[in-house]
Amino acid sequence: MSTVPVKATFGVLAALMICAGCYELPPPPRPELTSFSVTVNGIYAPRPEPDGGTVQFGDDGMPIPVVQACVKKYGSPAEVPPAKRGTTECPYAIFRGEVEFDVTVSALGKKGEKLTSFTGPVSFRVVPGDLTGKYAYRTMQVTGGTGHGVVKVAHLYGEVRVWVSDAPPEAITDAGVVVPGAPAEPEQRTFATGISEPVWFEDPTLAKVQIPDDFDNRTSPFVGQFLTIGRPPEGGTVLRQSCPDDPEHDGKEAQLVVTGIDPSGFFVTDLTACRVKEQLVDSSGQVQVRVPEPDGFMPGTFGSMFIYNYSYPDGLDQGDLLWSVSGAVQEFTSTTQLTFPSWNIRDKVRTRPESEWNVYLSQVPIPELNERICGSDDKPEPFLTDILCGHNRRNMKIESLESALVRVSNVRFSDTFRNCDFDGDGEVPFFCEQKDAFGNWVWGECGAFDGQPSQLTETQRAELACNIECVTGQGDDAHTLCSEQATFVGFGQFIIELAGPGPxxxxxxxxxxxxxxxxxxxxxxxxxxxxxxxxxxxxxxxxxxxxxxxxxxxxxxxxxxxxxxxxxxxxxxxxxxxxxxxxxxxxxxxxxxxxxxxxATHVRINLITRDAVPELQPNCSESDPDAEKAYQCKLLHAARFDIVGHLRQVQPARPRWVILPRDKDDICCRPGEGLECPKPFQPCP
Incomplete structure (x- = not known):
């Protein structure tokens, strides 16, 4: 049995008695901060990013533009009074890219008095809007109750307010990883918040929701935002266009026409959307347009969109006119769409005589999709990617036509379907352009370049090679028009060849x-x-x-x-x-x-007809044992076709863009010499 010396025991007790009188003092309470006064001093085009976290202040920035109605009222942009900018009378135009808010903040106590005892970092939010730039533009130091800061923000529309909070700043992330550099956090936060008076921007149109900030056609700048486009009369003033480069449409009411119904939603086009000038260089000054449009304007207006309803939109018909449509902006396979939608019908055309069902639809422009819009070079020798219409992700010409009705003329249907799904899993690897060891552009495995090892099995590499040859017309598939069979079975898309150069x-x-x-x-x-x-x-x-x-x-x-x-x-x-x-x-x-x-350039694009013309079987054989099927297949391969349909982007597909006709009347036939049109198509006028 062990014992503890009495002397040692008394020592321990003494130590405990001394410690019993010790405790850690809590930090002193922060001043009784309850809110902030937030004043927007001005809104400017962005200045260069600071070095070392220093933010540029002052009113020497370039003001951002206001809507055209305000410019007309005062005579010129320079004559618009500063006090009128950003009001309901003179809202700012939706700005492509980021802007700077010059902001003054005062800390307030319980009675609304200025709280000079408050010192610490505060953070910004702008609603609606997306913060951009470094942490220096997302936070501000308040000293003695007052602070002066600059907020960088993009994607502004409607009624905008700046929020200031005694809270941590919105984190900057890179591929899901938080970027360091935020100011050190104080020991306590009150989460007190203040907001500015509203600053007014124009309301969004279909086009301004979709025009990219720079040359990248894979996403919309407003992804994730819940928007209402248009407005019924009971909601206030109807939505009007603000078109600085298009006097013909400036000031006109937005007119949203349903151009087609899909089993999962519908397509809508703004009849009065502004024409958009073609921008030739990106934000870094690099030329991105191979061949400019002759008139200096984009072939489309960005004014069409798919509304994803998750089911057939009951009560809506092709040709209807809408007051408004609302929903969350989403990118699906790089096509912009609204989800969880609601809409307000302005004119239900089926209540009119049948002769007037197309009263609005007949006004929708249907541009011709040609090789200039596809992004080809204007020289006889093609670039590697020219064969796939719209393959370049920086192609804004074709992006301006996304979800719009387009026309292709004198096209050929696939005459060969090749099954490259060797392992039977229903998937075939898609391919990307890359440089080989000699610096030549070639097709290959996506991601497996710059020394990166292949991620594919031997069978998958064989599938990839098969897919490349089929879709781009190489090897055994040279001088054929080939569609990959597994892709056709899985998604219903097959390749057609555009008319190509000629008179x-x-x-x-x-x-x-x-x-x-x-x-x-x-x-x-x-x-x-x-x-x-x-x-x-x-x-x-x-x-x-x-x-x-x-x-x-x-x-x-x-x-x-x-x-x-x-x-x-x-x-x-x-x-x-x-x-x-x-x-x-x-x-x-x-x-x-x-x-x-x-x-001949053999430029290709995808077509989906399974909903529009379910009886069409493009994967046919001219040697089919059924004589009628063989004959119809012969007619199909010999003919050329004019097609109208909605244009969508499917980023993983090859080619990336697909045309979706609405019904068999969107396709007409130019029969082969001495032959007739295949069923169910009629000859072109």
């Missing part, structure tokens, strides 16, 4: 002049200037009969060479030793001829 009179594409050479042909042999190469698919079309010959210079064409009849398209794949083309008129065409020579 517009023959329903081909003249949007890129350098891809089409116009040649005047007479009774003396004349050669094409376009440089040709082995394996190129050459097209030749003339308005009068001509004789033609491919070969190696020097040589001439003669009347003994093959004859191309007038208004007939010749397609010829160049063999070895055929880099040149010579032409001469037929003796029956003394007036001469005009010919158009081009190299």
């Amino acid at each position: 517009a009179a023959a329903h081909f594409d003249e949007s890129l002049p350098a891809k089409v050479e116009k040649i005047t042909v007479g009774s003396t042999s004349v050669g094409a200037r376009t440089e040709l190469w082995d394996g190129a698919d050459v097209r030749l079309y003339c308005d009068a009969p001509v004789h033609y010959r491919f070969g190696q210079d020097p040589f001439d064409a003669s009347v003994d060479d093959p004859l191309l009849p007038a208004h007939r398209m010749l397609e010829h794949t160049l063999g070895f030793g055929e880099p040149n083309l010579e032409l001469i008129t037929d003796g029956n065409a003394p007036q001469g001829a005009t010919c158009w020579a081009s190299i």
Whole structure:
């Protein structure tokens, strides 16, 4: 049995008695802070980011623009009185990018008195809006009850207020990881809050919700926000357009037309949306547009959107006019849509006589989707990605048409369907552009470049190679129009080929002049200037009969060479030793001829018809045992088609963009020579 010495025991007790009188004092209470007075001194275009956390203050920044109605009222932007900016009379225009709020803050006590005893960091919020920039723009030091700061924020609309709180700042994250650099936290927070008087921005339109901040067509700047676009009369003044570059539409009421109904929602287009000037360089000054639009404006207005209703939108019909639509902005496969929607019908067209059902729908512009909009270069030699329409994520031309009705003319349907799903899991790896060891652009595994190891199994790598060859027309699939079978079965999409370069009179594409050479042909042999190469698919079309010959210079064409009849398209794949083309008129065409020579580009885009034309079976065989099916397949492969449909982006798909016709009447046929149209299509007018 062990014992404790008495002397030691008394020592322990003495120590305990001494410690019993010790305790840790709590921090002194913070001043009785209850709120803040928040004053917005001005709103400016952003100045350069500070070094070392120093924020630039003052009214020397560039004011952001106000709506056009206010500019017209006062004569010019410079003549708008500062006191009127940001009021209901002169709201600010929705600004593309971030802005700076110059803010003064005063701490307030229980009776609303200025609390000079308060010192500490406070944080900002702006509602609605998204904070941007460094922590220096998200926090501010209040000293002696007063502080002066700058808030950087983007995506502002409607009634905007600045919130100041005695609370931690909103964290900056990078790929989900919090970025360090926030000021040290005080021992206590009161979470007292104050808000500014409202600053008014214009209300959002369909277009201004979707115009990207910079050259990236994968997302909308307002993702995550719950918005109402438009306004019924009982909600106040109707929504009007503010179009600084488009006098024709400036000041007009927004008119939201239902352009199509989908099993899961509907498409809507703003009839009066502002035209948008094409921006050629990005925020860093890099040129991003290969071929500018001739008139300087985007081909679309960004004024169309899909409204995802999770089910068929009962009570709504194609052609209806809406007062407003509300919902949360979401990106689905890089297509902007509204979810959890509600809408307010302005004119239900089915209550009108049937002859008026398309009274609004007939006013919706339907632009032609051409290779310039797809993003191709204006030169005969294609870039690797040109074959997939709209593949470049910085292509704003095609983004401006997202969810809008577009037209493609004289297109071909796939004639080959190849199953690349070798392991039967229903998935085939998609591919991306990358540089090989020699610096050449090639298609390959997404992410497996710059020395990164492959993440695919041997079978998946074989699937990838198969998919690349099929979709881009290489290897065994050269000179075919191939769709990958598993993709078609899983998603219903298959590839169509655009008309390609050639004369517009023959329903081909003249949007890129350098891809089409116009040649005047007479009774003396004349050669094409376009440089040709082995394996190129050459097209030749003339308005009068001509004789033609491919070969190696020097040589001439003669009347003994093959004859191309007038208004007939010749397609010829160049063999070895055929880099040149010579032409001469037929003796029956003394007036001469005009010919158009081009190299087929085989630009592809996806099409989905399973809802619009469920009876169409594009994956058919001309050798089908059923004679009627074989015949219909032959007609399908021989014909060309004009198609109208909604344009959507599917980022993982190859090609990335897909056209969705609404019904069989959105597709008409140009039958092959001596043939008829396949069922159920009618001939094009």
